[in-house]
Amino acid sequence: MTEIYYVEDDGDIGEAVKEYFESRTFKVTLYRTAEAAKESLRKQLPDLVLLDWNLPDEEGSLLCQWIRSRWKELPLMFLTVRNDTKDIVKGFQNGADDYVEKPFELEVLYSRICALLRRAGNPSGQKVISCGTLTINKEKMMVFCDGQEVSVSRLEYQLLLILMEHKGITVTRQSLLELIWDQNGNFVNDNTLTVAMRRLRQKLNQPSCIKTIRSFGYRMEDEI
Known part of the structure; x- marks a missing residue:
């Protein structure tokens, strides 16, 4: 089963994404803060990390940078309302593999994540253990x-x-x-x-x- 860590402080959006993806046999674990996500990442890697930009304890781009400095092949995707060109560029510069803007269609997000996992060859899961x-x-x-x-x-x-x-x-x-x-x-x-x-x-x-x-x-x- 493909596992996603989703770092999102908006409970409604997080639950909507979780429900949709889990209906398609994904496992989604929600985190409200960057620190909570870091704690889990230190213990076990998922197949993909989905990040919001605006988090209560740390900017999402900094969390992205922290992850990428440790796990170079772990797929990372931003899902955020931040649609300024400078933010998008900064997200990619800090290590993101894809960038999806809110509002979004769940079906499109699902397709983007499946495509990213195919390109990445799904390097986590059974291939990477921590x-x-x-x-x-x-x-x-x-x-x-x-x-x-x-x-x-x-x-x-x-x-x-x-x-x-x-x-x-x-x-x-x-x-x-x-x-x-x-x-x-x-x-x-x-x-x-x-x-x-x-x-x-x-x-x-x-x-x-x-x-x-x-x-x-x-x-x-x-x-x-």
Whole structure:
């Protein structure tokens, strides 16, 4: 299911868009403030972000810039009453992929979003997963920390991917050894796992979202 984060402080417009899109099998999560949207984005990426310009705590163009600096491929679209040429240009300069002016037809908005997702190749969803400041692009096998790419070994990548795909669940050391062995076709011993985890944490600036569960294994948790 395609997921949209819609940042809009007008409850009536937000609910109308949500109802229309969810009748077409989209999932829409509404946020009234930029900070609320940021909090969710740090935990999990949607397939597309829909932004209003006039938000109570921050200008939408600044939120767009913040998102684009961290996730370069996440589709972004403005939906706003601001129709001045300077605002439209500024929106694109700050990273928007499309710009739709209010008032709008829901059917047209739906078509524009579907077209944007087709062009983007739907880079989120199952292809991009996140936890805290960490993001993995599974299609490109790339790891990002705070929006910056981090070079990791094959073993480190697989270790992080397994933990992120089991976010919120304690993964035992024995399960990790078996899963990594299955993926590589090579034996990985307990000491190798310990060293790989230590190096991975160092490369990712000791992220608090990777928890050590003493005597059991590890768990990936969203940062609060």
